[in-house]
């Protein structure tokens with residue numbers, strides 16, 4: 001029987017996906033907090049929700065079951081009867097391990113029903129919501145005017161990043177920036193307690209109790225034995241070696257990890273912002289990641305002796321992929337047709353961040369019309385989703401979705 005998580009490619013027909021509908025957290029961004037919260041602008045929430053509902057509907061219309069992170073999290077907390085312990089952990093990671101402010105926040109959050117509490121944790125807790133004057137040193141000495149006790153998590157609608165499905169399991173990620181680190185606690189709880197996922201023999205290939213960072217936007221499942229992982233602003237080489245060792249030592253089916261080095265900046269924070277797989281032999285690539293002569297640093301990692309790793313350095317992306325995936329040829333489709341203005345503009349709005357829902361069928365943002373046209377010319381079926389507000393968070397259809405089950409490729 002198919003496990004509740006089963007993903008052996010980037011392109012197999014998408015049967016089950018997890019999304020998070022953007023909510024109040026997005027309205028709790030201010031110009032001052034934008035950079036720290038990893039946004040470049042403040043989305044207009046009602047339109048962002050409309051766009052997100054449009055995205056979800058496209059997936060449903062094409063035969064995908066859509067689950068929502070916020071609902072799964074509340075159901076898991078209730079099923080496991082872990083509201084109090086979950087809150088303690090969330091409060092500790094929000095800076096309130098003990099003391100009067102921990103107690104006041106906990107009392108307030110415990111008084112909400114579980115779904116409202118989960119929604120509130122995403123939205124953030126404002127100081128004026130609770131009738132409580134903090135007496136601790138942090139509140140007094142650091143920023144007495146800061147409006148939040150607990151920060152919002154506006155990036156939660158990018159469900160791709162806090163965890164990543166690989167084979168019959170997942171990585172639950174230690175994320176790079178404080179703005180996102182608490183997000184992966186929800187998936188940890190879902191896997192541990194939700195009746196759909198708990199005790200179903202799912203592997204956690206790497207959990208969140210690490211100091212080295214990894215994010216799902218860098219983790220690409222190229223086949224049932226090959227992964228590509230970006231060495232990026234968000235994922236360290238140490239974490240890649242770590243997860244490779246775990247995958248190779250367990251019965252994961254994975255024996256190859258291609259580490260791909262990309263520039264470390266906000267526009268290209270993850271590998272999936274510059275490179276995605278869209279068909280058995282087709283990929284989108286942002287030309288900006290390729291250096292002179294189309295070169296890029298990749299290291300193909302395999303199991304070595306006694307749990308060690310072997311590594312082969314290459315600079316020809318096409319050749320590396322062809323050999324790892326056993327293909328005669330492949331088609332690398334440049335974002336924005338490789339034009340020096342269009343390519344960076346459309347990459348900025350996630351023109352390379354396509355979500356394949358079946359081999360050769362992709363969901364993309366409508367605004368990247370040059371890239372979309374290119375994809376059509378290369379024979380892909382392109383389903384466009386509306387995108388003026390969602391894209392302000394710097395993520396596209398791949399970032400906004402965590403595939404849970406895909407059909408295996410034949």
Ligand SMILES: NC(=[NH2+])NCCC[C@H](N)C(=O)O
Nearest residue numbers: 038158217270393394395399
């Ligand atoms: N898989 C992705 N490319 N995710 C995009 C995440 C964007 C988000 N604002 C961040 O900086 O974390």
